[in-house]
Amino acid sequence: RKEVEQDPGPFNVPEGATVAFNCTYSNSASQSFFWYRQDCRKEPKLLMSVYSSGNEDGRFTAQLNRASQYISLLIRDSKLSDSATYLCVVSNTDKLIFGTGTRLQVFP
Amino acid sequence: GAVVSQHPSRVICKSGTSVKIECRSLDFQATTMFWYRQFPKQSLMLMATSNEGSKATYEQGVEKDKFLINHASLTLSTLTVTSAHPEDSSFYICSATPARGTYEQYFGPGTRLTVT
Numbered sequence: 591r592k593e594v595e596q597d598p599g600p601f602n603v604p605e606g607a608t609v610a611f612n613c614t615y616s617n618s619a620s621q622s623f624f625w626y627r628q629d630c631r632k633e634p635k636l637l638m639s640v641y642s643s644g645n646e647d648g649r650f651t652a653q654l655n656r657a658s659q660y661i662s663l664l665i666r667d668s669k670l671s672d673s674a675t676y677l678c679v680v681s682n683t684d685k686l687i688f689g690t691g692t693r694l695q696v697f698p
Numbered sequence: 699g700a701v702v703s704q705h706p707s708r709v710i711c712k713s714g715t716s717v718k719i720e721c722r723s724l725d726f727q728a729t730t731m732f733w734y735r736q737f738p739k740q741s742l743m744l745m746a747t748s749n750e751g752s753k754a755t756y757e758q759g760v761e762k763d764k765f766l767i768n769h770a771s772l773t774l775s776t777l778t779v780t781s782a783h784p785e786d787s788s789f790y791i792c793s794a795t796p797a798r799g800t801y802e803q804y805f806g807p808g809t810r811l812t813v814t
Contacts, residue, residue: 594741598739631808632807632808635805684801685732685747688743689741690739690741691741
């Protein structure tokens with residue numbers, strides 16, 4: 591079983607749509623959680639950290655459920671520029687464990 | 699924000715040759731640097747953790763004699779792929795962290811290696 595699992599997608603959504611990604615992790619000792627965004631042939635960039643209380647950054651909302659070992663990312667009012675691969679990342683040391691990513695394609 | 703550079707951005711080499719990739723933290727001192735590899739449609743896989751002035755720690759399944767890592771200063775780490783083979787063709791990405799015990803990593807732009 592992979593340490594971090596994500597639905598690879600792709601998710602094809604129209605502009606303005608709301609889309610949600612989910613992720614599960616296997617190591618209950620994981621302590622830090624993140625969503626990264628990766629554009630094609632580029633390095634990953636931190637989108638946001640994820641906290642148990644949930645956190646929001648503009649159109650993006652992240653949630654963590656430690657009991658279920660489940661992380662989510664909600665994107666509201668999708669823009670064309672949101673098209674990318676979204677990587678779920680967990681850590682319990684200084685090492686980051688990446689999921690394979692969920693591909694999002696927003697169309698006009 | 700913190701900037702990490704990698705050089706070269708793209709390299710094509712012949713099978714059997716060695717390739718060196720540089721990773722530099724431009725505006726901060728990196729106590730730890732990480733080297734990842736990403737094959738198409740797969741996740742980033744950590745290859746090794748490199749601390750300045752000490753030997754790198756390699757992940758299981760990564761050959762330390764094939765992937766030589768040197769972290770000679772607080773701003774530079776190098777990865778040398780020795781005797782490269784076509785199956786080593788991949789996207790190699792480094793990251794750097796300014797302090798031990800922190801989860802914050804700044805990624806370089808990556809190096810695309812093609813071995814012919």
